[in-house]
Amino acid sequence: MVSLRFLLAVPLVFLPLIAIIVYFASTGAEEAEKTVLIGSGSSFIAPQMYAWASQLKSKYPWLAVEYESVGSGAGLANFLDGVRDFAASDPPLPKNLWEKYRGKVIQLPVILGAIAVIYNLPEAGEGLRLTGEVLALIYTGEIKYWDDPRIKELNPGLNLPSKEIIAVHRSDSSGTTEIFTLFLHKSAPSVWPRELVGKAIDWPVDRKGNGVGAKGNEGVTSTVKSTPYSIGYVEWSYALDSGLPMAAIMNPRGEFLLPSIESIQKAVQNVELPESPLGDFSSLPLDVVYADVEGAYPIVSFTFLIFWVEYPQEKVEAVRTFIEYVSTEGQMEGNVVKGYVPVPDNIRRFNLEAVSLVREG
Amino acid sequence: MAEVRALLDILFKGCVLLIAFLALVPVLHLTLAAIVNGGPVIASAGLKFFTEVPPPPGNRTYGILTSLIGTIELALLSTLVGVPISFMAAVLVVEFPHSRLGRIVRLLSRTLLELPTILIGMFVFTIIVVPLGSPSILAASIALALVMLPYVTTYIETALSSVPRTYREAGLALGMTKARVAFTIVVPIAVRGVVTGILVGLAKAMGETAPLLFTLGRARTSLNVDPLGPGDAIPLLIYDYAQAPYENLREVAWGATLVLITLFLLVYVLARLTIRGVRV
Numbered sequence: 001m002v003s004l005r006f007l008l009a010v011p012l013v014f015l016p017l018i019a020i021i022v023y024f025a026s027t028g029a030e031e032a033e034k035t036v037l038i039g040s041g042s043s044f045i046a047p048q049m050y051a052w053a054s055q056l057k058s059k060y061p062w063l064a065v066e067y068e069s070v071g072s073g074a075g076l077a078n079f080l081d082g083v084r085d086f087a088a089s090d091p092p093l094p095k096n097l098w099e100k101y102r103g104k105v106i107q108l109p110v111i112l113g114a115i116a117v118i119y120n121l122p123e124a125g126e127g128l129r130l131t132g133e134v135l136a137l138i139y140t141g142e143i144k145y146w147d148d149p150r151i152k153e154l155n156p157g158l159n160l161p162s163k164e165i166i167a168v169h170r171s172d173s174s175g176t177t178e179i180f181t182l183f184l185h186k187s188a189p190s191v192w193p194r195e196l197v198g199k200a201i202d203w204p205v206d207r208k209g210n211g212v213g214a215k216g217n218e219g220v221t222s223t224v225k226s227t228p229y230s231i232g233y234v235e236w237s238y239a240l241d242s243g244l245p246m247a248a249i250m251n252p253r254g255e256f257l258l259p260s261i262e263s264i265q266k267a268v269q270n271v272e273l274p275e276s277p278l279g280d281f282s283s284l285p286l287d288v289v290y291a292d293v294e295g296a297y298p299i300v301s302f303t304f305l306i307f308w309v310e311y312p313q314e315k316v317e318a319v320r321t322f323i324e325y326v327s328t329e330g331q332m333e334g335n336v337v338k339g340y341v342p343v344p345d346n347i348r349r350f351n352l353e354a355v356s357l358v359r360e361g
Numbered sequence: 362m363a364e365v366r367a368l369l370d371i372l373f374k375g376c377v378l379l380i381a382f383l384a385l386v387p388v389l390h391l392t393l394a395a396i397v398n399g400g401p402v403i404a405s406a407g408l409k410f411f412t413e414v415p416p417p418p419g420n421r422t423y424g425i426l427t428s429l430i431g432t433i434e435l436a437l438l439s440t441l442v443g444v445p446i447s448f449m450a451a452v453l454v455v456e457f458p459h460s461r462l463g464r465i466v467r468l469l470s471r472t473l474l475e476l477p478t479i480l481i482g483m484f485v486f487t488i489i490v491v492p493l494g495s496p497s498i499l500a501a502s503i504a505l506a507l508v509m510l511p512y513v514t515t516y517i518e519t520a521l522s523s524v525p526r527t528y529r530e531a532g533l534a535l536g537m538t539k540a541r542v543a544f545t546i547v548v549p550i551a552v553r554g555v556v557t558g559i560l561v562g563l564a565k566a567m568g569e570t571a572p573l574l575f576t577l578g579r580a581r582t583s584l585n586v587d588p589l590g591p592g593d594a595i596p597l598l599i600y601d602y603a604q605a606p607y608e609n610l611r612e613v614a615w616g617a618t619l620v621l622i623t624l625f626l627l628v629y630v631l632a633r634l635t636i637r638g639v640r641v
Contacts, residue, residue, distance in 0.1 A: 034583070036580070036585070036590065036591070038495060038496070038578055038580075038591055046601075047417070047418040047605060047606075047607060047610075048418075050415075050417045050418060050581065051417035051418060051419075051420075053417075053581070053582040054414075054416070054417040054420075054582060055417075056582075057582050057583060064580070064582045064583045064585075065582060066578060066579055066580045066581065066582055066591055067579065068496075068578060068579045069601065070574070070575075081491060082494055083490055083491055083494060083495060083496070084495075216604060217604075217606070218604040218606070221606075235606075237606045237607075238606040240606070241606035241607065241608070242606075337417070337418050337419055337607075338418075338419050338607075339606065
């Protein structure tokens with residue numbers, strides 16, 4: 001008898017679960033033919049991608065865009081392996097990869113982001129001003145105290161304490177670190193050499209004992225929040241969410257600026273784009289960081305969507321619709337998530353060209 | 362003397378109770394934190410918390426439909442794949458411990474236990490996701506089945522080997538074959554342990570994140586139940602949303618945590634109830 005009861009028990013547990021699945025399978029089947037585009041890549045753009053995906057779904061019920069945030073490098077590898085339909089990457093394709101896939105790959109700079117410098121100074125509050133050089137000196141460990149004359153000089157009105165600066169940086173490999181170190185190098189090449197630019201670097205300040213590594217933007221944010229007299233760099237959206245004060249950073253024109261939609265867009269207004277979305281973008285990041293433009297925030301970067309030129313017939317329309325949406329309506333106010341910045345009009349028009357490049361193949 | 366002994370006895374009892382309580386603290390804390398933080402989120406959203414797709418950032422604070430259905434489907438599929446294999450492996454190891462195959466299976470199952478689950482995810486990525494050209498619920502289920510395999514095997518093994526030798530001998534004395542003894546005598550006696558093993562597998566499959574990272578995809582825009590298409594899962598949703606810089610996503614993550622814990626309890630209690638009548 002025992003075995004009979006056992007045989008009864010298992011379906012009893014599973015039946016309700018199976019019923020739920022079957023119910024949803026049947027309701028799902030009623031929907032019309034659906035095209036699914038799956039992409040992966042940059043974790044930076046993920047919230048914006050989720051927003052676009054949900055806007056697209058309500059506008060075009062037949063189109064489902066799914067996105068996985070796995071990091072720019074992994075996303076690009078997946079895409080080139082053919083496991084995903086598109087990729088999102090903070091850096092564009094490097095020159096050698098672009099040469100290899102020349103004419104086959106479309107790159108679109110679809111959104112702008114900025115890196116904010118957040119700090120925790122109980123005595124001083126808001127209004128800290130910093131230059132790239134001072135930041136570089138802090139992250140090399142050269143400037144050790146908040147009341148260092150080089151910081152005081154920039155901030156005559158602030159009550160700077162004689163406390164050690166805790167410099168927080170990313171412990172994981174990150175595009176954010178790459179852009180930040182690129183900025184340090186471009187604004188203070190003598191203090192921050194080219195070798196110290198990268199996704200994960202050997203931080204000089206760690207060797208002096210004043211550096212702290214934290215994982216992810218959320219890790220850096222919470223470390224700065226819980227550590228008085230610390231400073232760190234995070235994506236703008238995290239800085240906004242944390243409520244921590246941000247430092248105004250000096251651009252090449254000598255202006256001290258906080259990240260804002262306006263100051264971030266300024267950084268790319270004169271940027272030189274390739275002749276078409278099929279072109280080589282590899283030098284673009286260096287051009288937008290520390291851009292010599294009036295009113296431009298200096299630590300800015302693009303995020304790119306990367307597509308193939310040729311798609312199987314059933315996906316062509318979906319890809320075209322997706323590109324058209326992110327180049328037009330997706331850039332409008334209300335469709336862009338807090339912490340992200342839409343690209344200026346000229347870049348939207350540039351991206352829209354890609355719609356006609358996508359073909360069946 | 363007697364008083365001292367009584368006192369020591371009380372002291373010892375107190376220590377044991379205290380330490381046992383300490384062991385429970387993390388579990389209690391976790392459950393409580395999920396209820397305190399997730400409860401209000403679900404309460405304010407009501408049924409919509411379960412029937413809407415996950416929200417975009419800076420928007421509503423409800424919607425876990427894709428993850429909920431995904432987790433249930435994954436748990437079912439991976440149990441379907443994993444349990445029969447584990448069951449047969451356990452029978453083989455316990456009933457035929459000296460056969461070469463039995464020894465190899467035991468060794469492999471122990472080795473699998475040591476493997477980091479992320480590696481299993483990457484393994485399934487290379488052998489299933491890449492050839493299929495897309496992440497899928499099926500690929501994720503196979504990854505989860507591999508993760509739960511050694512746990513379920515070990516549980517069923519323990520249950521089977523706890524059956525006294527005399528029962529086996531009685532069966533053999535009646536002229537039954539070894540396989541017949543295993544399936545008609547040993548397994549029915551050990552049914553409770555076997556079911557516990559299956560449950561542990563189910564729970565394992567519901568709670569794992571790492572094997573899903575490369576294999577499942579994240580189909581959050583619209584619900585997909587086709588096993589060959591991409592899916593979503595509650596642990597994956599929590600993993601993504603808990604670190605997001607948007608308050609509404611973190612709230613959804615808390616709600617989802619509470620749902621996950623409730624699902625655990627539900628499956629456990631349900632199974633316990635149906636098994637209760639069984640006597641050895």
